[in-house]
Amino acid sequence: MMKPVRLIVSKDRPDTYLNDRLDWNLLRTFLAIAKEGSVSRAATKLHLTQPAVSQALRRLEEQLGLRLVDRHGPRIEVTQAGIEVKQIAEDVYGTISRLSLADVDRDHDISGMVRVSTVSGIDFPAYDTFLAEFHRTYPRIELESQEMRSADVVNSLQQKSVTLGLTPRRALPKRVDSRVFLRQRYALFCGRHHPLFGRNDLRVADLAGEKFVSFTGDKVGDHLSPLTFFRDEMGFTGRVVGSSSSMTEVRRFIFAGFGIGCLPEHVVRDDIAQGRLQRLPPDDGVADLDIYMLWSLDRKLSAAEAAFIDALNVFIDGQAEGASGQRRAQQPRSTALFNSRA
Numbered sequence: 615m616m617k618p619v620r621l622i623v624s625k626d627r628p629d630t631y632l633n634d635r636l637d638w639n640l641l642r643t644f645l646a647i648a649k650e651g652s653v654s655r656a657a658t659k660l661h662l663t664q665p666a667v668s669q670a671l672r673r674l675e676e677q678l679g680l681r682l683v684d685r686h687g688p689r690i691e692v693t694q695a696g697i698e699v700k701q702i703a704e705d706v707y708g709t710i711s712r713l714s715l716a717d718v719d720r721d722h723d724i725s726g727m728v729r730v731s732t733v734s735g736i737d738f739p740a741y742d743t744f745l746a747e748f749h750r751t752y753p754r755i756e757l758e759s760q761e762m763r764s765a766d767v768v769n770s771l772q773q774k775s776v777t778l779g780l781t782p783r784r785a786l787p788k789r790v791d792s793r794v795f796l797r798q799r800y801a802l803f804c805g806r807h808h809p810l811f812g813r814n815d816l817r818v819a820d821l822a823g824e825k826f827v828s829f830t831g832d833k834v835g836d837h838l839s840p841l842t843f844f845r846d847e848m849g850f851t852g853r854v855v856g857s858s859s860s861m862t863e864v865r866r867f868i869f870a871g872f873g874i875g876c877l878p879e880h881v882v883r884d885d886i887a888q889g890r891l892q893r894l895p896p897d898d899g900v901a902d903l904d905i906y907m908l909w910s911l912d913r914k915l916s917a918a919e920a921a922f923i924d925a926l927n928v929f930i931d932g933q934a935e936g937a938s939g940q941r942r943a944q945q946p947r948s949t950a951l952f953n954s955r956a
Contacts, residue, residue, distance in 0.1 A: 640674040641703040643667055644682060648692050648700045649769060708774025708913060725754035726918030731770040732780040734761050735861020736905055737881045738796050744929045748922065755918045763830070763859050771910045777919045778926075779908040789911045795930060796905040798878040800841065802894040807871030811892050818895045822849050827856040827867040827875035840901035841876050865891075876900050 646656040647667065657667040675682050682696035692700065745757070762770070767779040771790050780795055802821065804810045810824070828841065852874075856867035865882065868875045869890050877891075879899065885891040907930070909923065 636677055637673070638706065640670050640677070641699075641706055643670040644674050644696075645700060645703045645707060645773070647671060647683070647690065648696060648703075651690060652688060653690065654688065704773050723754050724752055724917045724921050725756075726916045727756045727758060728919055728922045729776040730757065730759045730778055730780065731762055731767045731776045732759055733764050733767060733782065733861075733905075734859065735865075735878070735881060736780060736796065737878070738905075740933060741796070741929075744926070748925055751925075752918070752921060755922065757922075767908065771908055771913075774910050774913045777909070777913075777915070778923060780905055781908060782903050783906045786908070790908055791911055792906040792908045793927075793930065794904050794934075795907040797902070798880060798904060799899045800876045800901050800903055801879050801899040802874055802896075803868055803877050803882060803891045804874045804894055805869035805871050805892075806890055807869065808874065809871075810874070810894070811871075816895055818848055821874060821894060822851060824850070824852045825855045825873035826850065826852050827864055827873045828854050829861075829864055829876075830857050830859045840903060844876075844900045878903075 643656070643660065643662075646660050647653060650656045650659060653667050653671070654664050657664045660667065671682065678699065680695045680699070681693055682699055683690040683692055748755075749757075760770075760776070764781040767781040768786065768790065770776045771779050772787055783792065786792060810816060810820075826845070854873075856864075856872040856875075858864050858867070861877070861881065864875060865877060865885070867873070868877065869885070874894060879893075882891050886893060907926065915923065
């Protein structure tokens with residue numbers, strides 16, 4: 615049964631008023647304002663005008679009889695009342711997002727929607743095979759994948775609007791758990807159109823002044839900060855001339871010769887074989903930046919979501935066993951898994 619959500623408001627706003635009058639879209643707008651810390655950034659995220667977002671905030675404050683934010687020029691600070699409303703709004707948003715997951719037809723196979731938020735550029739053939747096996751076993755379960763920044767992956771889990779997230783590890787809020795999904799090592803590369811391409815006598819010192827292509831999350835404190843630490847430790851002084859949150863775009867900039875840059879080794883094997891990219895020193899790579907599976911401990915899972923997460927956990931366990939040489943060779947793990955759950 616759905617847990618009732620109760621708003622604590624001022625005494626001149628009875629519950630019956632809220633039940634009949636509150637526009638739930640205002641909560642969604644306020645949630646964006648609180649997350650972004652700025653009306654203008656919230657407007658950009660919601661694809662609305664800034665006056666429309668400001669008006670929505672005023673309307674919500676009037677309906678609740680509460681001051682939700684303190685304004686300091688372009689910057690806002692969420693009040694204590696605003697923090698409480700934000701927590702309630704996240705619960706409401708997560709509950710609404712699960713309405714489409716409901717399936718009352720229990721006489722047939724499990725059905726419903728599984729939503730995954732993911733960073734770009736995850737190249738994992740074994741996962742592709744897992745998805746194919748899962749779809750054959752549960753053909754009525756639908757999968758929706760949304761590509762976004764790492765920070766937005768975490769936010770979507772806090773809002774309980776997705777089933778799970780796939781992203782490099784970062785500082786996680788309470789009630790969001792994780793485990794390693796894909797191990798990957800980053801190394802330095804240059805593209806076919808770069809002056810260094812084709813040289814086999816390069817040392818790390820030769821790269822110090824080269825221009826750089828980076829990810830937008832490649833900064834101290836973000837999920838790709840080990841790449842920043844590497845550049846600092848090696849004394850790299852070249853300026854960043856291209857950046858993107860997309861793996862595809864970063865790879866494109868490197869190929870085009872904008873600068874050198876870091877990419878996961880397994881992602882660019884074909885590019886190296888085709889002569890599009892060349893690996894650069896150091897030989898042991900730059901940093902390990904594994905992809906993690908994240909999920910909310912507070913989200914109530916549908917039958918479809920539970921089936922997907924259970925199967926994915928067994929798949930990950932099987933990958934770990936294979937890496938350590940302990941996988942049984944008689945029967946593929948994924949086949950055994952699906953046969954046992956069918």
